[in-house]
Amino acid sequence: MSEKILVIGESRDGVLRNVTFEAIAAAKKINADAEVVGVICGSENLNDLAQEMIYYGADRIVTVKNEKLTSYTSEGYGQAVLAVIEDENPYGIIMGHTAVGKDLTPKIASKLEVGLISDAVDIHVDGGQTVFTRPIYSGKAFEKKVITDGLLFATIRPNNIPALDRDESRSGNVEEKSVEISDLRTVIKAVLRKASEGVDLSEAKVVVAGGRGVKSADGFKPLYELAEVLGGAVGASRGACDADYCDYSLQIGQTGKVVTPDLYIAVGISGAIQHLAGMSNSKVIVAINKDPEANIFNVADYGIVGDLFEVVPMLTEEIKKL
Ligand code: FAD
Numbered sequence: 001m002s003e004k005i006l007v008i009g010e011s012r013d014g015v016l017r018n019v020t021f022e023a024i025a026a027a028k029k030i031n032a033d034a035e036v037v038g039v040i041c042g043s044e045n046l047n048d049l050a051q052e053m054i055y056y057g058a059d060r061i062v063t064v065k066n067e068k069l070t071s072y073t074s075e076g077y078g079q080a081v082l083a084v085i086e087d088e089n090p091y092g093i094i095m096g097h098t099a100v101g102k103d104l105t106p107k108i109a110s111k112l113e114v115g116l117i118s119d120a121v122d123i124h125v126d127g128g129q130t131v132f133t134r135p136i137y138s139g140k141a142f143e144k145k146v147i148t149d150g151l152l153f154a155t156i157r158p159n160n161i162p163a164l165d166r167d168e169s170r171s172g173n174v175e176e177k178s179v180e181i182s183d184l185r186t187v188i189k190a191v192l193r194k195a196s197e198g199v200d201l202s203e204a205k206v207v208v209a210g211g212r213g214v215k216s217a218d219g220f221k222p223l224y225e226l227a228e229v230l231g232g233a234v235g236a237s238r239g240a241c242d243a244d245y246c247d248y249s250l251q252i253g254q255t256g257k258v259v260t261p262d263l264y265i266a267v268g269i270s271g272a273i274q275h276l277a278g279m280s281n282s283k284v285i286v287a288i289n290k291d292p293e294a295n296i297f298n299v300a301d302y303g304i305v306g307d308l309f310e311v312v313p314m315l316t317e318e319i320k321k322l
Pocket of ligand 1: 213236237238239251253254255267268269270271273274275278288289291294306307308309
């Protein structure tokens with residue numbers, strides 16, 4: 001059996017996503033002695049990204065540089081990563097459970113005719129077997145899964161497996177692999193992004209989320225102020241999105257983003273089951289709601305019963321004093 005675990009790196013706007021570093025830590029949890037080989041695809045700046053992966057614990061990096069890999073497509077990245085897998089013959093592959101990870105890994109698994117464990121929140125070795133823990137039933141329960149035969153292939157949920165400390169004294173080889181990418185059936189002409197500022201919601205350590213109780217787009221302003229003093233991001237319930245108080249890109253829940261920050265502050269959110277599906281695994285949950293019977297208090301570690309328009313500015317002012 002090869003002693004290599006591949007970590008598929010993911011970058012956005014020329015910067016590696018944090019979950020890439022968490023995937024390196026996950027690979028080390030599977031086998032601290034395995035060689036962790038990072039894979040980075042793209043068309044520029046690959047050596048800088050490679051170096052960063054090495055600082056976070058990767059032993060060696062393979063880059064695949066090609067103009068056709070400038071933007072992510074499952075077809076282009078699939079060909080590139082499969083070529084690296086064929087060369088390296090790893091016994092494990094880990095990637096972040098992001099939009100890209102969710103798209104790319106099933107394609108690779110089906111090409112390789114192997115299984116895939118998606119959305120793991122923990123990995124540990126028990127009696128020589130690697131056990132992956134993943135949420136089921138919208139986060140209401142967890143299952144433990146093992147792969148009894150073949151490649152250990154998994155995606156990991158961001159913010160659950162802590163990355164190793166960045167260590168600039170680490171070094172490792174960076175090898176460029178040339179891969180012939182066939183003409184792509186999908187070509188990305190331009191990426192138009194909605195203007196968004198600040199911390200990425202999926203990877204934020206602190207999330208301040210507003211619901212229908214916030215009552216208007218203006219009502220979100222105090223939430224942005226609180227998020228800013230905490231260095232966090234703003235999210236929302238579908239109730240708030242449906243009411244047009246904020247953009248759907250902020251929606252958290254079963255049909256929105258799944259977040260697991262260190263601190264989740266739910267403001268004017270009732271705690272519908274579909275909302276809990278996206279945030280109930282947060283490490284500490286604080287709920288602010290004027291209704292003491294609101295379901296959100298059932299999952300909250302700390303609850304504040306009160307009017308959010310009084311409580312949120314007070315909290316912001318107090319935190320500013322710290
Ligand atoms: P409400 O339920 O209206 O709650 C508002 C809360 O604000 C109340 O608890 C109220 O007491 C409180 N409040 C009001 N004024 C104040 C004040 N001044 N101070 C303090 N508190 C105040 N929902 C999601 O969030 N995410 C999803 O991904 C999602 N997916 C869904 C998928 C399906 C198939 C379906 C059917 C529904 C889905 N929903 C989802 C919708 C979900 O069922 C709820 O309708 C929604 O979460 C309610 O949003 P809310 O808590 O903001 O609003």
